[in-house]
Amino acid sequence: MTTTDVEITADLVRDLLREQHPDLADLPIDLGAKGWDNQLWRLGDDLAVRLPWATDRADDLLRKEHAWLPVLAPHLPLPVPVPRRLGEPGERFGRPWIVTTWVPGTPADLAPATRPEAADVLAAFLSALHLPVPHDAPRGRVRGGPLVDAADGVEHGLAEAGRLGLVADPGVVRAVWDDAVAAPAWDGPPVWLHADLHSANVLTADGTFCGVVDFGDLAVGDPACDLASAWTLLPDGALERFHDVYRTGGPGGPAADDATRRRARGWAVRTALGGLLVGDAGDHGRPGGKPSWGPPARAALERLVATAS
Secondary structure, eight states: OOOOOSOOOHHHHHHHHHHHOGGGTTSOEEEEEEOSSEEEEEETTTEEEEEEOSOTTHHHHHHHHHHHHHHHGGGOSSOOOOEEEEEOOOSSOOSOEEEEEOOOSEETTTSOOOSTTHHHHHHHHHHHHOOBOOTTOOOOSSTTSOGGGGHHHHHHHHHHHHHTTOOSOHHHHHHHHHHHHHSOOOOSOOEEEOOOOOGGGEEEETTEEEEEOOOTTOEEEOTHHHHTHHHHHSOTTOHHHHHHHOOTTSTTSOOOOHHHHHHHHHHHHHHHHHHHHHHHHHHTTOTTOOGGGHHHHHHHHHHHHHTOO
């Protein structure tokens, strides 16, 4: 449900820029995407404007990105949308908004990674991101915490996917999930997490990853939350290559141990089930549906089931 009362148009974006950042107001403006929380408008060749439109929480997420992403971005090996300006609520638009750098590429739900070296790229990105956090780092919601906290959502997703005939053998998927929940909990220091690495938030070019976007769920906690992306984003056969490269906290840090890999599989089940349901809603024209989310979710579940012990 849209919580922004004002219709967001190119003219509105230009007016907001003219009021608060007039040096940017004459650049070309085009709609880039409508996400769960924000609309993205491309601004010239190198910038973008993100405005909250569909959830109440989006305001806080944008302010969090504005505060923290400039700190993290210089250490990351892939381009990310670095906030450059903050727009404050006003009469025309009563919510905060931000201007960021534009990250070129195609979302992975439309153009999946196909080259084996994508494993190296993803592992290097997460190794650089998964650093110890300062005491005032933002805590997330469920993501990054104990896997069992996500159990209700997974149970609902699995039941709904089974009812719709989207999962051939729900029992095997449940076994993967149960094994992940039974794995020892993360006992290391909390690390930075993107916490929302689904296929629409990772960009590709020439068969590998070229950027990561939407850090609104930036949080701290168990790296297994992000390591699920090895199951949901990489091409078949690339998983071990990923784990050979990944190190928590960068070069010299530890590799993911068996318990962390098991928990990552559970987070991957959660992501894949959500993608299946969003994809099915898109296939049938239901609100909030995105047909492109279905294929990567099915591929991820097939990989998880094929390697279930």
